Amino acid sequence: xxxxxxxxxxxxxxxxxxxxxxxxxxxxxxxxxxxxxxxxxxxxxxxxxxxxxxxxxxxxxxxxxxxxxxxx
Amino acid sequence: xxxxxxxxxxxxxxxxxxxxxxxxxxxxxxxxxxxxxxxxxxxxxxxxxxxxxxxxxxxxxxxxxxxxxxxxxxxxxxxxxxxxxxxxxxxxxxxxxxxxxxxxxxxxxxxxxxxxxxxxxxxxxxxxxxxxxxxxxxxxxxxxxxxxxxxxxxxxxxxxxxxxxxxxxxxxxxxxxxxxxxxxxxxxxxxxxxxxxxxxxxxxxxxxxxxxxxxxxxxxxxxxxxxxxxxxxxxxxxxxxxxxxxxxxxxxxxxxxxxxxxxxxxxxxxxxxxxxxxxxxxxxxxxxxxxxxxxx
Numbered sequence: 001x002x003x004x005x006x007x008x009x010x011x012x013x014x015x016x017x018x019x020x021x022x023x024x025x026x027x028x029x030x031x032x033x034x035x036x037x038x039x040x041x042x043x044x045x046x047x048x049x050x051x052x053x054x055x056x057x058x059x060x061x062x063x064x065x066x067x068x069x070x071x072x
Numbered sequence: 073x074x075x076x077x078x079x080x081x082x083x084x085x086x087x088x089x090x091x092x093x094x095x096x097x098x099x100x101x102x103x104x105x106x107x108x109x110x111x112x113x114x115x116x117x118x119x120x121x122x123x124x125x126x127x128x129x130x131x132x133x134x135x136x137x138x139x140x141x142x143x144x145x146x147x148x149x150x151x152x153x154x155x156x157x158x159x160x161x162x163x164x165x166x167x168x169x170x171x172x173x174x175x176x177x178x179x180x181x182x183x184x185x186x187x188x189x190x191x192x193x194x195x196x197x198x199x200x201x202x203x204x205x206x207x208x209x210x211x212x213x214x215x216x217x218x219x220x221x222x223x224x225x226x227x228x229x230x231x232x233x234x235x236x237x238x239x240x241x242x243x244x245x246x247x248x249x250x251x252x253x254x255x256x257x258x259x260x261x262x263x264x265x266x267x268x269x270x271x272x273x274x275x276x277x278x279x280x281x282x283x284x285x286x287x288x289x290x291x292x293x294x295x296x297x298x299x300x301x302x303x304x305x306x307x308x309x310x311x312x313x314x315x316x317x318x319x320x321x322x323x324x325x326x327x328x329x330x331x332x333x334x335x336x337x338x339x340x341x342x343x344x345x346x347x348x349x350x351x352x353x354x355x356x357x358x359x360x361x362x363x364x365x366x367x368x
Contacts, residue, residue, distance in 0.1 A: 007295055007298075010243075011242075011243050011246050011247065011302050012298070012299040012302040012303055013239040013240075013242050013243045013246075013302050013303065013306050014239075014243050016239065016303070017236060017239050017240075020236075037234075038234055038235070038236070039234065039236050040231075040234055040236065041228075041234055041236040041237045041240050042227045042230070043225060043227055043228060043237055043240045043241065044225065044226050044227045045223055045224065045225045045226075045241075045244055046223065046224055047222070047223050047248070048214075048218075048221040048222055048223060048224065050218075050219065051214065051218030051219050051221065052218075053214070053221075053224065056226070059240050059244070
């Protein structure tokens with residue numbers, strides 16, 4: 001489909017992650033649990049200006065309330 | 073003041089200040105040694121358990137690394153066949169490390185490699201933007217290359233890195249608005265279970281990809297080069313993340329192994345010292361009692 005307009009809104013990586021999430025959610029229960037583990041990310045990032053870091057922002061704000069910190 | 077003979081008797085003790093009687097001084101030093109022994113024993117237990125944990129994590133991390141390397145090698149095949157005509161002028165450095173410490177020289181190895189790459193002015197512009205994954209290298213590099221830092225990421229590497237992590241990082245890099253011609257990923261390459269070394273991987277951007285003759289030989293729609301550049305960046309970051317994770321677990325295991333061995337040596341030396349001190353105290357008491365008895 002050469003008239004895809006998703007490129008105006010997000011990058012290819014985001015597009016791939018969305019489709020992957022759809023596939024994972026459509027699996028049967030046991031496979032879905034195993035696949036969900038592969039899609040977990042708790043990424044945080046911060047922008048830097050002139051040697052000073054900005055505020056840290058979660059990429060997926062609802063997913064950050066997970067387990068506490070493991071020992072190491 | 074210290075008497076020469078007492079110094080000879082208690083040669084192994086640390087001299088303490090003050091005019092406490094001999095036995096009291098022995099007891100104080102003995103208590104110190106006892107406390108040190110207890111704390112070193114606790115440390116040895118902790119480092120031994122950390123070594124066990126790191127060993128089990130290493131096995132899993134190595135399996136993930138073998139799988140992840142396939143992504144990386146498939147990725148680099150594209151760039152082998154499409155070398156850019158003009159060398160890239162503005163490089164973006166992505167430094168891969170992690171948030172946790174106690175893993176030997178992992179973070180400083182990557183930070184040093186980045187600083188070296190930026191110092192060679194023929195290889196890279198000293199004002200090249202730098203993005204760091206992992207708090208430890210972020211701390212090291214922000215002191216030296218603070219002006220070059222564009223973005224930093226953390227919360228990666230607690231468990232095996234997923235492709236979702238790598239895709240998120242690549243997404244943020246592309247959307248950040250930083251200008252670059254190519255991306256250089258600096259990470260730790262897994263040489264063996266006991267050694268690693270810093271290495272780099274280059275990823276070209278859409279612009280340079282489109283201009284290269286290997287790419288131009290094919291007829292395709294406009295957007296594909298952009299998609300390919302973004303996806304191959306995520307691929308390369310994923311391969312670097314899993315390999316760096318495996319290196320970190322192996323380095324942590326080695327560091328904790330060395331720490332346990334050192335702790336064991338210290339326990340041996342301190343136990344000897346403690347026993348000598350204990351026996352010296354007993355001998356002094358005996359001498360006092362005997363001289364006291366012979367004076368009667």
